[in-house]
Amino acid sequence: MTGEIFVFVDEEELFNLMKDLDCLYCRNPVTASKHHLKKRHLRFAIYYKDSGIGKFSIPCYCADGGHGRSHWHCPMCTKILQRTKDYKIHITNHGVEMTDKSTVELQPTTVLLETLQTDNEDRTAGNKSACQKCGIHFTTTSNLRRHERLQHGHDQQPMLCIDAKNAIYVTPKDLHGPRVPIHIRKSFALQILLCELEECWDFMKAQAQRGNPGKECRHLVRTNHARHYVPPPPLCVNSLEEMTDKHLLSKSEKQECQEMNSRACLEGVDCVYPIFWEEHELSERCIYFSVYTDLKDKWCQFGRTRVSFDTKSGNWKCLCEHKRNHCVHKYLSMWWLFQERPELLQNALDINTESVDVLEEVVLDAEDVVQMSPGGDDLC
Ligand SMILES: [Zn+2]
Ligand SMILES: [Zn+2]
Ligand SMILES: [Zn+2]
Ligand SMILES: [Zn+2]
Ligand SMILES: [Zn+2]
Ligand SMILES: [Zn+2]
Known part of the structure; x- marks a missing residue:
C-alpha cells in the first residue's frame, strides 16, 4: 500500500480517488461506491487539524493489516497501527491536533453539498480538472489546488x-x-x-x-x-512597571529586560517580534517570538533566538537552554504578551489550576503515553 493516500481534506477527494474502481482500502475486491466508502470507512474517520487545516484519516482493511483487520496507515511516516487509540496518539506525536467532528473546519457532508451547489460556477474544463501527478479528477479548481498542495507538497508555507x-x-x-x-x-x-x-x-x-x-x-x-516587514507594537515601559508591580518580574529581571530592549532599539531592530503566521490567528496552540540576543552563537546565529509559549500548558521555552531558569528572552516575550494579549497569559494561568484532572487522564493512558511520547504533552 505504499504510495497510497491516507489523509484527506474532504469527502469528494476520497470519492474521486477510486471512481468505479475497486476500493484501495479493502483486501477483498469491492467497488468503491459512495455507499461503501461511507459505510466501511468514513463512519470511523478520525478528524484532526494539521497546521490549522482540517483533515481526516480513514481506517484501512488492506492485506497489510493481516486477515483484513482494520488498521491505520500513518500519512506522515510508514507506520501501520492496529488500534484506533494508538493511531490517535501516534499522529498527535507528529504534532497534529485532534478535533471534535463538530468543531472541524470542514464538515465533510456540508462540503459535499456546497460543492454540488457551486458546481456550475466553478466547474473546470476538460483536463484542467485532473491532477497532473496522480490523475484524480475534481469538480472544482479550488479543490484540485487544495489537493495538490496537501498531497503533493506544493509548499505554500508562510515567510x-x-x-x-x-x-x-x-x-x-x-x-x-x-x-x-x-x-x-x-x-x-x-x-x-x-x-x-x-x-x-x-x-x-x-x-x-x-x-x-x-x-x-x-x-x-x-x-x-515573503510578506514584507510590518513593525509589531513596540514594548512600552509602562507595561513593564505594571508587571513588576504584580510581581510577575523581579526588579533585576525588569532591569535586564529594559537594557536588552534599549540595545535592540539602538541597533534599530525589534527586540521582540511576535510571530503570527496569519493575521489575527489565534487558533493555534503555540505562540512564537523571535527575540533579539545581542550576541551570535550556535543557538542564535543571526543574533535572534526563538521563544515559544504553549497557551494550554502555560509553558515557556527558549533556545538558550543553558540558562534554563533565568532567561531574559522569555521575560521579554512575556512583557510583549502581557502588554498586547494579556488574555492569553490569563488562559494559561486558569488552566494550570485544572491540571490535576489532566494528570489523572494521563495516568489512565500511562502505558501508551510513556511509549509514544517521552517528552510529555508539551507541543511547542
Ligand atoms: Zn473499502
Ligand atoms: Zn492498509
Ligand atoms: Zn507516523
Ligand atoms: Zn494528485
Ligand atoms: Zn533551510
Ligand atoms: Zn533565552
Whole structure:
C-alpha cells in the first residue's frame, strides 16, 4: 500500500480517488461506491487539524493489516497501527491536533453539498480538472489546488520578514505539525544566503559541489512569496512597571529586560517580534517570538533566538537552554504578551489550576503515553 493516500481534506477527494474502481482500502475486491466508502470507512474517520487545516484519516482493511483487520496507515511516516487509540496518539506525536467532528473546519457532508451547489460556477474544463501527478479528477479548481498542495507538497508555507535592515525572515521549519519558526537570511544586495538549520547547510554545500552554487534550501526558496516587514507594537515601559508591580518580574529581571530592549532599539531592530503566521490567528496552540540576543552563537546565529509559549500548558521555552531558569528572552516575550494579549497569559494561568484532572487522564493512558511520547504533552 505504499504510495497510497491516507489523509484527506474532504469527502469528494476520497470519492474521486477510486471512481468505479475497486476500493484501495479493502483486501477483498469491492467497488468503491459512495455507499461503501461511507459505510466501511468514513463512519470511523478520525478528524484532526494539521497546521490549522482540517483533515481526516480513514481506517484501512488492506492485506497489510493481516486477515483484513482494520488498521491505520500513518500519512506522515510508514507506520501501520492496529488500534484506533494508538493511531490517535501516534499522529498527535507528529504534532497534529485532534478535533471534535463538530468543531472541524470542514464538515465533510456540508462540503459535499456546497460543492454540488457551486458546481456550475466553478466547474473546470476538460483536463484542467485532473491532477497532473496522480490523475484524480475534481469538480472544482479550488479543490484540485487544495489537493495538490496537501498531497503533493506544493509548499505554500508562510515567510515573514521580521528585520528588513539585516534581511532576516522567519518561516515554519516543517510542513506538518505545529508551525515552529526558524530564521533565515537572504539578501542579494548583501550577498547573503543563510538558513539556520544545519541540514540545510549540508544540502547547499553538497549542491555547490555538484555545480549548483546558490541552490536554496526548502526554506530559502519561500522568500519568493515573503510578506514584507510590518513593525509589531513596540514594548512600552509602562507595561513593564505594571508587571513588576504584580510581581510577575523581579526588579533585576525588569532591569535586564529594559537594557536588552534599549540595545535592540539602538541597533534599530525589534527586540521582540511576535510571530503570527496569519493575521489575527489565534487558533493555534503555540505562540512564537523571535527575540533579539545581542550576541551570535550556535543557538542564535543571526543574533535572534526563538521563544515559544504553549497557551494550554502555560509553558515557556527558549533556545538558550543553558540558562534554563533565568532567561531574559522569555521575560521579554512575556512583557510583549502581557502588554498586547494579556488574555492569553490569563488562559494559561486558569488552566494550570485544572491540571490535576489532566494528570489523572494521563495516568489512565500511562502505558501508551510513556511509549509514544517521552517528552510529555508539551507541543511547542
Ligand atoms: Zn473499502
Ligand atoms: Zn492498509
Ligand atoms: Zn507516523
Ligand atoms: Zn494528485
Ligand atoms: Zn533551510
Ligand atoms: Zn533565552
